[in-house]
Amino acid sequence: MKFRLLGAVSAEDADGGELRLGPEKRRSVLALLLLRRNRAVSVAQLTEALWVAEPPANARTVVQSHISRLRGPLPPQGAPRHGV
Template identity: 40%
Template sequence: MDIEVLGAPAVRVNGVSVVPTAPKPRRVLGLLALHADQVVPVAALVEELWGALPPRSARTTLQTYVLQLRELIGAALAAPGRRQREWEVGEGE
């Protein structure tokens, strides 16, 4: 996974962009990217998206955003013509 945070944010898996077009899922992805390899509490995500007054559906909506991100990443991983993983040995080596 390649993450670029300078300029326009970009996240690619195997060269395929996984940045959602909707603003709130994009914010979730950005927050998770900033805290890579760390647990990000649901409360922190909810506050980032809705501030101090989240709607009743905040938790369910957040789960939907995370599901959408997982689907984007899964599709990128399954994309035809994926680049070979760095640890795989090429032919003739």
């Protein structure tokens, strides 16, 4: 699996096929998680990074939805070992 963070955030599977990551904010969530690898990232940190101005009232739900939808295209390699 390869991730690209310069330019448009993207990911490739082991065969070199591009994964469908979704909209810009979802890609931003992935980029922040990759940049903070092996560290906890709170919903508050993600919310602050995603909305420069005042976040919407449902920001927590939106962040959780982006994380949930990112799990779909990403392969589950090693996920059971990490409790996912």
